[in-house]
Amino acid sequence: MAKKIAKRPAPVTKANGHSVQHAAEQFLYRQSELLDSKKWQEWIDLFADDGIYWMPPDGSYKTWDGQPAIFAEDKNLMTVRMNRVLHPDAWSQRPLWGTNHVVSNVVVEKASPNGDVQVRSRFHMMELRRDDVRHFAGSYVHQLKKTREGFRIKLQRVDMTNAQAAYDYVLQVWV
Amino acid sequence: MLQERIPDLSKFVEPDRVRREVYTDADIFELEMQRIHERVWIYCGHESQVPKTGDYYQVQIGRQPMLMVRGSDGSISVLYNRCPHRGNMMVGDRNGNSGEFFRCSYHAWTFKHDGRLRSIPMMESGYTGTRWGKDNPDCNMKPAARVENYRGFVFASLAADGPTLLEFLGESKVAFDDMCDRAPEGEVEIVPNCFRVIQHSNWKIFLENQLDALHPSVVHQSTGRAAHNVEKAIEKETGHAPLSYHMLSAFATVTIDKWDNFQTLSYPHGHCILAGYMGLRPTDPDTLAYDKIMIKAYGKKRFEEIVGVNIHHVLIYPGLSVQSPLQQLRAVRPLGVDRTLTEIWHFRLKGAPEPIYRRSLAYYNLVNSPATLINADDLENFWKCHQGLSSDGGDWVSFARHHGHDIEKNGVVETAPNCGTSEAPMRGQMKAWAEYMRG
Numbered sequence: 001m002a003k004k005i006a007k008r009p010a011p012v013t014k015a016n017g018h019s020v021q022h023a024a025e026q027f028l029y030r031q032s033e034l035l036d037s038k039k040w041q042e043w044i045d046l047f048a049d050d051g052i053y054w055m056p057p058d059g060s061y062k063t064w065d066g067q068p069a070i071f072a073e074d075k076n077l078m079t080v081r082m083n084r085v086l087h088p089d090a091w092s093q094r095p096l097w098g099t100n101h102v103v104s105n106v107v108v109e110k111a112s113p114n115g116d117v118q119v120r121s122r123f124h125m126m127e128l129r130r131d132d133v134r135h136f137a138g139s140y141v142h143q144l145k146k147t148r149e150g151f152r153i154k155l156q157r158v159d160m161t162n163a164q165a166a167y168d169y170v171l172q173v174w175v
Numbered sequence: 176m177l178q179e180r181i182p183d184l185s186k187f188v189e190p191d192r193v194r195r196e197v198y199t200d201a202d203i204f205e206l207e208m209q210r211i212h213e214r215v216w217i218y219c220g221h222e223s224q225v226p227k228t229g230d231y232y233q234v235q236i237g238r239q240p241m242l243m244v245r246g247s248d249g250s251i252s253v254l255y256n257r258c259p260h261r262g263n264m265m266v267g268d269r270n271g272n273s274g275e276f277f278r279c280s281y282h283a284w285t286f287k288h289d290g291r292l293r294s295i296p297m298m299e300s301g302y303t304g305t306r307w308g309k310d311n312p313d314c315n316m317k318p319a320a321r322v323e324n325y326r327g328f329v330f331a332s333l334a335a336d337g338p339t340l341l342e343f344l345g346e347s348k349v350a351f352d353d354m355c356d357r358a359p360e361g362e363v364e365i366v367p368n369c370f371r372v373i374q375h376s377n378w379k380i381f382l383e384n385q386l387d388a389l390h391p392s393v394v395h396q397s398t399g400r401a402a403h404n405v406e407k408a409i410e411k412e413t414g415h416a417p418l419s420y421h422m423l424s425a426f427a428t429v430t431i432d433k434w435d436n437f438q439t440l441s442y443p444h445g446h447c448i449l450a451g452y453m454g455l456r457p458t459d460p461d462t463l464a465y466d467k468i469m470i471k472a473y474g475k476k477r478f479e480e481i482v483g484v485n486i487h488h489v490l491i492y493p494g495l496s497v498q499s500p501l502q503q504l505r506a507v508r509p510l511g512v513d514r515t516l517t518e519i520w521h522f523r524l525k526g527a528p529e530p531i532y533r534r535s536l537a538y539y540n541l542v543n544s545p546a547t548l549i550n551a552d553d554l555e556n557f558w559k560c561h562q563g564l565s566s567d568g569g570d571w572v573s574f575a576r577h578h579g580h581d582i583e584k585n586g587v588v589e590t591a592p593n594c595g596t597s598e599a600p601m602r603g604q605m606k607a608w609a610e611y612m613r614g
Contacts, residue, residue, distance in 0.1 A: 055546065057368050066533055068368040068521070070544045076409060077541075080401045080423065084548060087397030166371035166516060167545035169554060 024119045025106045027144065027151045032101035032123070035174065040082040043174070047075055048145050048152040053174055055158040064155075070163065071174065078174075085173060099173075100126045103140070115146025116154075125175055134168070136175055137161050188609040190602060191575040195564040197608075198377040198572070204512035211493050211611045212237035215444070216323070216330040216343045218495045218506050219243045219253055221522070223327065223365045229273040229288060231266060235508045235516075236333060241319060242266060243329060244273065246288035253319040253331040254290045258282075265316060277316065290316035326351045327362060346587070347446035350489035353499035356481045359472040359526030363502060366536075370519040370544050376557035377564075378494070378509040379604070381517070384553060385490045386439050386447045386600035389576070392431040394556060398548045399427025418457060419537035423548060437487075437595040441588040441603030445492030445611075449600075451485040451500065461530035468526065490600075492607060501535040503543060513561055519543045574598040574605065 027046075034043040047053070054064035055071040064072045073081065102124045110118040118141065125136045138160040144151040158175055184203070187194035196203060217236045224232050225245040232243045233256060240256040242265065256264050258279040265277050265286070276293050277286040285293040292314040295302065302308050319331035323340035328351050330340050341348065355363055374381060384390060392399070402423035409416040440448040456462070470478045488498040494507040503521035510516050521539040523532050542549045564572065577597035582589045590597040 057370070057544075066529070066536065068366060068370070068536065068544070069540050070370075070546045072540060076405050080398070080405050080420075081548060083401030083404065084398045087400060089393075089397050166373050168373045169375070170372055170551045171546040172551050 020108055020111050020117055021106070023151070024108055024117060024142075024144070028103045028106060028119070028121055028140070028142070032103050036099050036101055038098075040085065040173075044075060044078045044082060046151075046153055047078070047156075048147075048154050049075065051075065051153045052155050053078065053153075053158070054155060055160060055163070055175065057163055059159050059163075064157075070160075070171070071158070073174075081173070097129045097172075098127070109141075117144050117146075117151075118142070119144060123175070129169075132169075136171075138163070138175075184612045185609050188605050190606075191578045192571040192573050193605050195570055195572060197605075198379060198561065198564045199512060201512045204377075204509070206612065207608075208237040208509070210614050211608070212509065213239060214332065214334040214337065215493065215611070216321075216332045216340050217493075218491070218504075219322075219329045219331050221327050221363070221365045221520070222251060222324060222329055223363075224270075224367070225251065227272065229275065230270075231273055232270045233266065233268075236319070236331060237509075239333065240264065241331065243331075244277075244288050247275075250289070251322065251324065251329055252289045253322045253329070255317040255319075257316065258284055259292075259314050259316060260284050260295075286316050290318045326355045343444060344491065345444065345446065346440075346442050347448070347489050347491050349448070349484070349486065350491060350495075350497035350499050350504075353481075353484045353486055353489075354497070354502055354522065356484075357469075357500070357502070357527075358524035359468045360524075361472075362525045363522035364525055366521050366523060368520075370539075372517050372519070372545055372547075372550070372554070373510070374515050374517065374554045374557050375513060376515060376554075376561035377512060378507055378515045379608070380557045380560050381507055381515055382490060382493070382496075382604060383601045384557065385488060385496050386449050386604075387598075388434045388437055388439065388449065389431070389596040390553075390556075391426050392429065392434060394552045395426035395549055397552065399424055402548075403427050415459075417537070418459075418534055419541060422538050423541060426549070435593045435595045439590050439595065439597065439600050441600050443586045443607070445490075445604045445607030447490045447492075447600040447603060449487040449490075450595075451487045456482065461528065461534075464528055465531050468528065472526070490604075492604060493611075498538075501538045503535065503539050505543070513565075574601040578602070 031043065031046055052064055053071055053073045054069060056064070057068055057070055061067060103121050105122040107120045108117055109120050121140045123138060123140055127134045127136070138158060141157040142153055143155040145154050160175065187197050213236060219234045219241070220232050220243050225243060228245055228247045230245045234241050234243055242254045242256045244252050244254065246252060256266060258265050258281065260279065260282055263279055263281040265279060266273065273288070276288070283296050287293050292309050298308065307314055319333055320335040321332040323330055325340055325344070325348060355361055402420050406416040406420035406424050409420065438450045466478070469481070473481060486499055488496055490496050495504060496507070497504045502524060503519065506518045508516040508518065521535060575598065577590065577594040577599065580591040580594050581597065581599045582591055588599050588603055590599050
């Protein structure tokens with residue numbers, strides 16, 4: 001039995017007794033779990049009321065506003081997407097379809113005294129649709145707002161490593 | 176080989192039905208590439224994609240990898256992406272700038288932007304007394320037989336003879352007029368982003384769907400309904416929902432019976448037009464500000480003519496779907512008998528205020544991006560269609576809807592009143608196809 005537990009690196013700052021690093025990681029894991037288990041409304045609820053989900057077509061883009069975007073959705077548009085997917089006649093959603101996200105390399109880039117943080121991470125998503133498997137990978141940047149209910153997303157930027165390649169079929173739900 | 180197996184291709188196309196092999200047979204596909212795509216005028220790109228000397232874009236014409244490139248004299252050439260020496264592709268990137276000349280990455284042969292040979296390393300010592308040298312056109316990068324530009328939209332034909340671009344386009348040139356005329360400066364400019372989506376189906380299935388007025392309320396009901404509900408909720412809360420919701424909800428609010436009210440027009444060479452149904456003439460302050468600028472540029476009468484053009488989209492056979500009032504287009508590039516690439520671009524109206532651009536941008540992002548709320552269900556159907564046609568479950572595809580009611584005047588087929596969902600455009604496309612395939 002080890003007598004002494006190895007000393008952990010000092011946390012960036014404290015929030016509710018946990019390190020911000022830990023809280024950010026748990027948030028990202030929860031978000032990807034909601035996607036993979038198709039709990040769309042709970043996933044949308046992770047966004048702040050003015051939150052935006054953004055996937056630029058190219059890593060050089062600086063803002064989601066007023067430019068081409070693969071996704072640039074506020075909560076209203078997210079609701080349209082969710083209800084489309086849930087509609088019984090969303091033909092493309094009928095087949096067996098599922099995803100598996102792995103999120104890693106989580107770095108807290110900024111931490112404000114008010115508890116807001118900016119977190120960078122990497123993801124890998126495997127998708128099965130009928131017998132076809134696709135892989136998507138890239139990076140997330142989450143701008144998270146501290147609220148009484150926990151973090152809420154002000155902006156989630158998703159940079160797909162394969163964003164510039166042709167899409168074989170399309171993306172139906174958020175990555 | 177094919178000729179033996181298929182003695183008369185015209186037997187594959189009847190007025191109201193088409194043989195399934197037209198979509199699934201690999202030999203027919205090869206013949207289509209020769210007799211249609213590598214012969215007629217194919218859209219290469221917009222001149223503003225290559226603004227500077229040496230700028231190039233790769234473009235596939237039929238099975239041929241081509242380059243659209245801007246020369247130092249401002250002209251645009253379309254060349255085979257191939258070095259005449261050993262056949263190396265001249266450029267590997269989808270787009271870029273070649274600098275002052277093209278330089279082959281294999282043996283450093285260099286070429287001017289119009290394809291003419293510029294230099295070969297040690298040309299004197301290596302080639303004196305041979306047939307190879309600057310005087311031999313076989314030492315140039317081969318150009319497309321013909322290149323023409325209509326209002327900034329560049330087309331190439333790989334056949335030396337045939338109709339001119341304007342003769343070929345005929346009435347379908349309205350696609351470019353409608354787009355450019357809506358700009359106060361009379362021109363559009365490319366937004367430098369291309370969405371590219373691959374569909375697992377024959378290229379003609381996409382083309383037919385473009386003019387299929389019956390499908391939207393069936394296929395896009397889910398998105399239309401979802402958007403309509405959110406649109407109503409926003410209206411209730413703020414009094415006004417963005418136009419983008421209307422663009423989506425129209426797929427559901429224009430119910431299946433109403434689609435018969437919208438006219439389609441079919442033209443020679445396979446081109447077709449679907450009349451507008453979204454009612455895109457709102458009276459919000461942004462539109463009124465735009466109208467004011469347009470009236471200043473064109474005068475009241477001409478302005479009314481311009482904004483009175485009511486088109487949803489124009490299909491330019493065999494591979495371009497132009498949505499002129501929203502300044503976007505989809506170029507269809509067949510990759511194989513069962514694989515098709517669409518390249519989706521949009522444009523800014525020069526001189527129009529920013530909100531007008533954002534309106535078309537919303538449609539570009541929501542409908543045409545790889546995360547499309549609309550095309551996901553189309554592509555699902557195209558795939559299913561191609562799968563079903565690959566089976567022995569039947570020999571024919573039916574295009575019989577409202578057959579016998581078409582009104583033909585001077586080669587133009589109009590759908591009869593209340594026959595907007597007619598399959599006349601598919602019949603027109605297949606009639607043109609059979610003519611092209613006769614060779």
